[in-house]
Amino acid sequence: MSAFAYRFVGHSSLPARLSDFDLAHFFQLSKDDIRSLQEQFRDEHRLAAALMVLFMRVAGRTLDGFTVIPRNLLRYAAEAVGVSAPSIASLRAIYRRRQTHTAHQRWAKDYLGLSEITPADEDELTVALKLQAQDAAHTDDLIEAAKQWLFARRILIPSSFRLLDWARAAFSQVEDQIVACVSRALPGVRGKQLIHAVHTLRPPGDATHLEWLKTAPKKHSPTTLAQTLEKVRYLKSLGTHEWDLSDVVLARQQAYARQIRVRRPVKSREIRTRLQLVELVCFLRVMLLELTDTALQQAGRRSQQLLRAAAERAQAQQGHEAVDLLKQAVQLKGVLHDETKDWQQRVLEAQRLLAGIDASADAGRSFASRVRAALAQDAQRVHACLAVLEDLDFQGQAKDAGFLQWQAWRELQQRSVGSLPPGSALPDVGPAWNPLVHGTDPKAAWRAFEASTMMALRKSVRRGSVWVDHSLSFRERDQMLISPQQWALHRKEYIAQLGVPETAFEFLQPVLTTLIAGMWGVVGACRRGKVEVGKDGMLHLSALAAMPNDREPARTRDAIYRSIGSVQFPDVILEVDAATNFSDVLLGHRARSQQELLALYGALLAHGTELDASDVALMIPGLEYAQVLAAMRSMESAKRLRRANERVVQYQSGIPLAALWGDGDKASADMMALDASRQLWNARVDPRRRTYAAGIYTHLRDRWGIVYDQPIVLNERQAGVAIEGVEQYNRTEDRIRLSLLAVDTHGFTAVGMSLSKLLGFDLCPRLRDLSQRKLFLPKPFSIPEELERATDRRVSLRAIDRGWDGLLRLAASIRTGRVSAALALQRFGSAARGDPVHRAADHLGRLLRSIYLCDYLAVDDFRREIHTLLDRGESVHQLQRAVYSGKVATERGRRPDEMQTISGSHALLTNIVLAYNTGKMHETVERLRSGSVRIEDDWLRRMGPAHFGHINFRGTMHFGIDRFAQALLDEQSGPARQMRLV
Structure with a gap:
């Protein structure tokens, strides 16, 4: 159930004033209720029994702990059962005899199908709470979980003291298991040695190792990257990466780590040794995982920064060469038009000038090759970027190009070579880097090999073919997905959860039929003059007609x-x-x-x-x-x-006025940039405002509530986080599922469109570039003649079929929560080109985009709906900026949880x-x-x-x-x- 539906669960009283909204949504008597009350009770007892039914239905416990009854509830209940309301809105005034009160409780319990908790129920609840306690941060969370568990099973909720005893017992049992797990990981005196080690001062003696580890990374720079990896090395020196904490779920480790973060180190020394060791071990383990992620993200950004700097130098060099060529052309023109010399002298001098131009102009080089050459020349910074990662234990697929180059680089680096030794056996670096790596100059070849290794390693890490075991986001891809063994055993069950066919053929048949119908819709729009196929082969459409200018x-x-x-x-x-x-x-x-x-x-x-x-x-x-x-x-x-936001959104969408704004099954998603200090390491420059900023990505329902939010990094594709928000929202069963998500161009990729379809909703982008407005079709596919120029036959049905099983496994892993959609899109996005799963998702996404474009071009109401959803998101962005009008403080936002x-x-x-x-x-x-x-x-x-x-x-x-x-x-x-x- 949604968080708002549990609002009154477990309460022993009601507020003195009950809102009309609560009265309408929680405290209503049905016709059957009224008939049963009229049949069972006389007039003087009917109101009291009605109040008992209304309260027990929403609270799950008996009405015996308050004296004041909300007046509007009293009036409603009296009117519903046909009696007059008393002038005093008091339970004491209604129930003058305890026997009557007890009898009404018993009748209401039987009528509502509620039962007292039995020993069997208690045993089952204990097991459920023990599972909840694995990742709960506090006993309060377990008390709420117990209330909801009992309410869902129509069991009367007992006293708060009994709930607290159950919660403490479950929390204590799990804590004992965690203590045993930590004791196995650090037996004997190793635990005390660890506590002593992290509380000792580190040079120059101004802070302990624990305080140093708690310090978040600052601005993005090579120094920050080096400091982050220094912390990783220290944690590995403690053996953190070898501890077996598999019996402690990650959420619980993070909860213990949060306790260490928010507490001063001197206070941590005061708690008992057993709990202190548990918190410390979990903190160190979580810090290793988070710092490894941070280091790899910073290293990836650093390599991209070096590539961008190389591109700027190559562009500047290209510009200088163009200016030189222009000067030489002017000089050549002057020689040829020099009337003071005879034609033989002018020809000879022109030949000398042309020879110089041929030597200086590198006419055969592409811009990409210039960038690679410029990157190879930036040897010192490229080498530093690679050298700082040397202590990370990268693992990789045996034939992965990035992993092979990294291994070869490390082997040569250990030999302290400054140039490629003659006859060195290097892995294949690809045709683009071959001319530079296998050149005649050994030093230049070494510099080129380092640059090639840096870029290949970055790409391999992004797609997951190279990984680090002690990481959260950069683990092996197969560890993130459903294991091959589990997939083979339960494939049908996982596919049933997705609700899609088992074979690509079954899935594609209705897709292709819909595509044909959509193309004929576009043909009709062309014949009506609403859509035009231009000479450039692109589909052009006229602007939507404005709504009537009604001032009302x-x-x-x-x-x-x-x-x-x-x-x-x-x-x-x-x-x-x-x-x-x-x-x-x-x-x-x-x-x-x-x-x-x-x-x-x-x-x-x-x-x-x-x-x-x-x-x-x-x-x-x-x-x-x-x-x-x-x-x-x-x-x-x-x-x-998240639960607090759900409560407010469910309340807002339940107001009758909100029903006029939408059916609740559609949403839009977009990013808002929060201004931030450049001291924030994961901040980026907002291309619009030219200031450093951090991204907040929000999903806005068509009824105007923000149903999901998540922080993101600017200037990165947003398809993954767009899908993640819908998938998280749709997991609650008692709410209207989102079936359509409108996004802008940054929230769209072909792979993202495929995954969203497999997860049960449509990703609908408002595409910016005309180059996106082509219809991608399979090769053996007949199309109307009017659309011939606007089609691109680059969809391979065979590629979809080959990668279909892997694509279903990826979607099922997202559905079961093993991997987030955002992380899945990073590993199987553009960096994974050539992978069968990426190829299948890319080609399927092209087909789905073609269907969407047909509807977008031909159906004005559909296009207007997409624009309306996105415009609402922009309106909410203005409100968000009013709420957060400044910028993120310098010391804030450096940690993911913050x-x-x-x-x-x-x-x-x-x-x-x-x-x-x-x-x-x-x-x-x-x-x-x-x-x-x-x-x-x-x-x-x-x-x-x-x-x-x-x-x-x-x-x-x-x-x-x-x-x-x-x-x-x-x-x-x-x-x-x-x-x-x-």
Whole structure:
């Protein structure tokens, strides 16, 4: 179930005020309910029994822990069962006898099919919690998991104390297993020696090794790369890469590592040795994995940077040569037109000039060959880039070109050669590098071989044919996918999960039929003059006709937002939290005090805006810097932020007005660049604004909620992260699945289009270049004569068939969660050219793109829908920039989990604004319509909730928590405490 559906599960009370939305979505009596109540109870007891049914249905536990009943719930229930509501909205006023209360509980439990937990149920729950505890960060997560497990099985949720005992027991059992695993990895005194080693000072004695390891990489530079690999070498010297921690799941290792990161080293020394060793071992292991990934990413960027510099030098050299040629041509013209000399003298002098031109102009060289030569001449920096990676234990496929060149380079490097020895047996470097590597000059040949090795190794690492075992993202490809043995045994089951045919022939038959129908649709559009096949062989189409210039929607929108009025951002956060309780998810429990809730809001603002902890502490009265910092550290859990976002999105999309904006089965995805310091190592220069930035990639549903977010690197293809967002969203069964995702050109590749189709949705790009507007077809394929010039017969059905099994295995690995779509597209993307799986996906993607283009060109409504989805994404980007108006601080975002927290918090704040606006728009529209003001649904469809001019995001922030205390604070603590029924 979705996170929002569990909002009231496990609660023992209700807020004093219940929103109309909650009343409509959670507390409704069906006709069968009303009939059963009328048959079973007299008038004086019917209302009480109805309240018991309503509460137990959504909470999963009995109604016996509060005295106040929301008045609108009381009125609704009384009206539904046909009795008058009492003037006092109190449980004590309704239940004057405990026997009646107990009898109603028993009847409601039987009527709803709820049962008490049995010993067998408890054993099964214990096993489930033990599995959950493998990657849980806190017992609060297990308590929530227990509530949801019991609720899904229609078992009454017992007391909070009993839930806490189960959670602690499961957590303790898993912790004992982890301690045993760590003890096996570091037996005897090795654990104490490890603790002592990491807490010793490292030269020059200003910090311990642990503090040094916790320091995140700074700006991108050769020095940073060297420092990162120095940490990798230190970790390997401790034997970290040899520890067998296979019994500890990665998520749990990361949770322990997070504890070390957020705690001062002196505090770590104070905890008991057993737990200290577990946390330390997991921290060191996670650091090795993350630092190895970071080093390989930095090395790849460095090699690309050297290649780009070589291209710039080659281009400059080419320009200088062109200028020299022009000068020589002018000089030659002057000689030939010199009337003071006879024709024989002019011919002889012209011959001398032409001989010089032939010698200096390298007419036969391509630009690519010039770049390779320039890269080979940059010997010092190329050598440094390779030498710094020498201590990494690269593994590779036996025949991989990059791996073979790396092995040969290491062997020659150990012999300290500065030139290629005569008769050296070198691996094949390819025809492009052969002239340089096998030249006559041994030193130049060595420089060329190093450059060739650097580029070949980068490509092999990207496609996964070369890997490092102690890595997260750069592991062997087969380790990421379903193992060949598992695939052979359960192939049919995996394919059934995908819902696609087992053979390529069965899959391609309807695809080709659809393609034929689509081409005839384009022919019809050509005959109507909407599409034209140009002389360049490209398909050209006219712009979409503008919507009627009706001023009423704009005027109505302005009137609605004027009616909503100006509001402070803290009030927006509080109202949405009261409606969704996203703070419960972020904390892992209901807030126990106003100060705890205030610190959470401060942390959310510090992560999700340009403000830092000190800024937030100054802007929120009564909040201290240390409280904000502690809350920020506790929020660095991607799962909690994801669930909090789900709650807000589900609430926003459930508002009736949102149904006018879409059916909920379509979305768009795009990147927003957050300005960042150049000190952030993974920042890139935004080509539009020419500033350093980090990317936040968001998926916006057609009902205007951000359903998925993830940080990415600028200037890289986004097809993988686009697919990942939809796949993650579609995994929850009780929500409408996304069937269409609109993206821009950066979010599209042919391989990505194939994988998205196999995963059950369509990737629909708004292509920028006309060169993309060709129809790719198989060779033996008949087409209408009008489209002959606009087709390209470069699709091989045989290639699709040969790689079909591997392609299905790749898609099934994504579906089962073994590998993310983003990582899969990196390993099987353009770097994997020549691989059968890439070839099959590429050719299938060309076919699918042709079908999509036919619909895009011929069907105006479809094209308008794609543009509308993408335009909504741009509107939300403006709101996101209003929320995050500055840039990422210098010291922020250097670690993956920190950048993920920034992305999730920013998406949550954006969703809060969208949910608030949607709710207020709906209330305003209903109020205006009740006053006989005409507001058409078509007008509302052309509006959106991404407005922010009425919200003040800056200045002193006052959170009036008192107004929402009963909805947001634990009823057993502080001002929200309520008396239990006696």
